Amino acid sequence: MTTGDGSARDLRLVDTTLRDGSHAMAHQFTEANVRDTVRALDTAGISLIEVTHGDGLGGSTFNYGFSLVDERVLIKAAAEEARNATIAVLLLPGLGTVTDLRAAADLGAGAVRIATHCTEADVSTQHFTEARKLGLETVGFLMLSHMSEPGALAKQARIMVDAGCQCVYVVDSAGALILEEAGDRIAALVAEVGDTAQVGYHGHQNLSFGVANSVLAYRAGARQIDGSLVALGAGAGNSPTEVLAATFDRLGIRTGVDADVLMDACENIVKPYITRLPVMDRSSIVQGYAGVYSSFLLHAERAAERYQVPAHEILYRVGANKYVGGQEDMIIDIALQLAAEREGSTSFR
């Protein structure tokens, strides 16, 4: 198949080290980190590189964590370094705005990935419309896709595609999907959108299914798959891009990406700057197990320390309350409740 940028390949690997990885880095990327990583990814043949605050444009806040370096500086640096790749930005309607998107496009971003909760796609219509007017490549993210059944998810995908989305993703934000649960959702989206848009898959490693789900996603018709170098991402991290590249190569599925160049980038560029390796520890496993948005991890750990309650208990309760992406403030609220319960009262007041 010949894709948007003209290369012959069966599948497009998209790298989100510099966006989802921002969560694991507590949003402390430097301009040098971004330039070095983009250069390596570009050399390896990655054609779409996402660079934004972990929570998307405008995400630098009390609620999600402030960026060390303004994302606009990082987006501009990434666009300067990329020779062949397109730079993508993430936008969550309700947090980022069309104004933010225009600024990113002016700085050289060529694509936008617009993310909503998996049942609320209609809040993205305004942003897809504007993105297409700006001439940006458009991708839609249905976050926490495990919370919707395949048929319902496909209907939401249709809303995004009708609004101007060119590739709609099953986003396993909680790393909760296991094998067919991922494949069936992809198949439902492919059946719904047909030839009018591509379908993509974004996985997390919380239950360690990121790569396996990606293979099933491809077999079910997904043509864009996300990864991060060294799995750098929220929760237990994303599907590692270098492992995806090696795996698809072994399966004879052409990605146009050089796995050796990626592995070299992992050892010599990414590992030296990362502050914590993504790991399947108790808290991140609970995120996959209880269906919790992966980027809640560091926030839960911080609240756990501040209020002396276990992070995994906070995360279990987040799952039980069915909080969605963006409700990081509720983590403090839950920590306060748990602390109050431990003191034997039913309310903190």
Add this chain to the structure above:
Amino acid sequence: MGENAAIAAILGPGNIGTDLLAKLRRSDVLDVRYMVGVDPDSDGLRRAAELGVTASAGGVDWLLDQSPLPDLVFESTSAGAHLANAPRFAEAGIPAIDLTPAAVGPFICPAVSAPEQLDLPNVNLITCGGQATIPMVFAVSRVTPVSYAEIVASVSSRSAGPGTRANIDEFTETTANGIESVGGARRGKAIIIINPVEPPMMMRDTVFCAIDPDADRAAITESIHHMERAVQRYVPGYTLKAEPQFDDPRPEWDGSARVAIFLEVAGNGDYLPRYAGNLDIMTAAAARVGELMANRLRTERTGEMSV
């Protein structure tokens, strides 16, 4: 209803207008005489008529032909409709309380705004998130300078209507402006989250303010509790879910400390369901502004009579 009750009209007989009508019917100082829409098949017009309110689908032309004219009008239509109607009300000398995002007139928040604002020909209710959080930003900023305030409003999916969904940027941008111009923060930021959980969640709001590390935390806490009671006067379900949380300065906060305020807004369940605190606080704030305006009109009239 009192003898000198001001005559009110509601333009826009949808869910918001119907809930507003339920609230205003409890008022001693306001007499809702007219409910006005443009669709003869409107359920809201039928409901209003059943309650004995004169209801018409004749729009603003019909309303301005009535005798007596209303003393004030509430508009819960759309931004586009209010932009067209506002000059007509201004010409007729009828003050307008605007629940749409049109923002023809200045922002008003009844727990915060100065009494002089009640004399303005047109006031705007900002946004639901603004009505829920701006009082708390103000409660902090009246004690200590707030260099930055950020609010997170979580609302149930069922309570987020098509207008909000089609233009969610309008919510974030308008609320941020209100946090600055009405709340008193030097810089404001607003975030809205729509959650589909069933049964629907109550509206939740979190307010973060960057404050000086040496700010008087006891005074801030007292001011926040005082404000909670002030808003409860018109939104009984407005409650602090926890004591205000103070965090010491962190490097990434540029030397500021932080206070976090956790709120729940339960609606009154008049016409809208209780979980829709986000919609209820708009109609409750509008009703409160209307009552304050009516009191002022009454004082003026009593004054005139005594001359």
